Amino acid sequence: MINFFLRKSILTIATIIAISTTLGMVRYHQANKIQNLPPLRIIKGEENLNQYSHKILETNDHIQPYINETTVRNGDTLSIILKRLKVSNSKEILKFLSANKNAKNMLRLLSGKPILAATDSLGNLIWLKYLHIPSSEQKGQIVSKYILLARDKNNIYTVTEKTESSKKQIRVAFGNINTSLFEATEYNGIPNFIAVQMADILKNKVDFLRGLRSGDHFIVIYEIQTLNGYLLGSGKVLAMEFKNHDKLYNAVWFDNNGKDKGSYYDFEGNNLQNAFLRNAVKFSRISSTFGRRLHPINKTWVDHKGVDYVAPAGTPIYATADGIVDFVGWQNGYGKVTILKHDNKYSTLYAHQSRIDPKILKGKKVYQGQLLGYVGSTGWATGPHLHYELRINNKPVNPLSVDLPTSKKIEQTNIENFKKKIAFYQTQINFLAKFNNETIKIAFNN
Known part of the structure; x- marks a missing residue:
């Protein structure tokens, strides 16, 4: 086990590497909460959303709010939720809503939906954000609607519906195999969709059903879409390394800066995807x-x-x-x-x-x-x-037995672009590979 001081050294060096490549890198602890929550505050340090509860944070207007979060539970009323969010002027809020039927209707509670609240040092509500509508995709961008209850410049509460686009972020995770790939990815907070991609990318190299053994390990770099600190969806795996039975496999996504369809290649430029799929349909x-x-x-x-x-x-x-x-x-x-x-x-x-x-x-x-x-x-x-x-x-x-052709290597005209594309990923993977006894999760703000 890497001791505390070595752990801190790893994070410090990783931060230096990220800064040198113009990407801000911060240590990451929890899978579904990122550090770009509501707009009232400047976030510092290495905490996740839950750790913001009861903490005083800086804000742009020098008010220092406390940020609390909860989700709607079965049987909840707004009064119960405000109490859970430690809002001291809940009677004022409820009085405002009872007098404003439109606002009350907008705040209809749905079980499982997240609610965030910012309060001042006396517990008075500054704003409440309720993510009430499932996210949707528009032109490749994940967007989400939410209800915002906030005080205006005249210190009067208003309720409005807002729409925000998600932010793309890059995350790095490391994992050790004990029983299966999915057990390891779940333990390390890696979304299932990313785990499925990992297995699919290396399916022609690694038998993920029967060929894994304890001690195998991986590093994966992948995209996520977030909004207000919540994971809305996963993007693609950008690069990965997988050690199986002491043999090392790697993969990187390359689309020649969007000019080509894109595919996964090993670091030598060999296409990992067969030229033909065996099956054209999911059949019984x-x-x-x-x-x-x-x-x-x-x-x-x-x-x-x-x-x-x-x-x-x-x-x-x-x-x-x-x-x-x-x-x-x-x-x-x-x-x-x-x-x-x-x-x-x-x-x-x-x-x-x-x-x-x-x-x-x-x-x-x-x-x-x-x-x-x-x-x-x-x-x-x-x-x-x-x-x-x-x-x-x-x-x-016979399509079931014929030897199918392999895919082509990177074209010679794209070799230089390919090398530039994978250089950063190789650096990160090679560095983290030195510490394969420790789970390391890092988030890149992109």
Whole structure:
């Protein structure tokens, strides 16, 4: 165990590194509360939201409020909540609300929603912030609405509804494996969505179900979206390192400054994503494999040129590889079908769709994992399923057993941009890797 003084040294050095790269780095303790809470105060130090309760903080107008927080519980009234928030002039607040029906309606209480309050040294309410509406995404930005009860310049309380956009932050976390990846990420306050991404990024390198052992460890750098100190959602994993059975794997996100689609690469520039996915749909079972079969409708023996995946009608169908739409529409027994061309050699076919996504047009470029349409039973089909074909030089092959091509390395013209992109992440990962017996969580304000 790293002792107290070494721990402080680690944080000090980490701070110096972050400052040198123009990112402010502060130690982080709790997963879902960040340090950019209500606008009345300047936050200093290394505390989380709960630690602000009962503390005097500086403010822009030299009032020194106490910040308290709670969540609405079943059976709560506003009177009970104000008492929990240590508001001494609650009678004044309740009198104001009873006289202002519009304000009272705006403060309808919903169980589980957070409420924050700032009070002065006498316990009088300065403002109350109630995050009452679930966050939503607008143009890639997570936004949230909240109710603000506050005193105006004339010292009169008002209630208004506000909208704020989230802030993107970068977080670094370190974890040791004891039983599973998800146990380790939960213990270290890493969102589940990030854990799922970690497993997906290295799925071709690490067996996360059966291949982990005690002593494996990881470092991950990832994005989060926050508003008023609350985690609204997770972004993407930016970089990670995973040690499994004494073998080290790493990954970094690179999209050439937004010019390309983006993918995950190891630090040597090798693409970690296979060029083709094995499956285009989440299916319950395979009803027909590749090869000779008795046709279910005309009852004759024929060559089955693909694989049939049974799934409920309406199940999304995804492109298994980057490509160009070569055909989209109706085609005899295939019903509603999409055909994609991948380079000059490979093509894929997706048949019996109930509906084709309107964005899928002949000649358009599509990306691996992009929505093509939905499972159906159009054409010659006895029930909802996806008929999927993979062809090499226009000859059908078994998509379940054929050796699929690997993805390409970083193009030579992008090598310098790639090196610059990953330099900072490599520095952080290499530094934190020296202290793999200690859980270290750090937040970057971005």
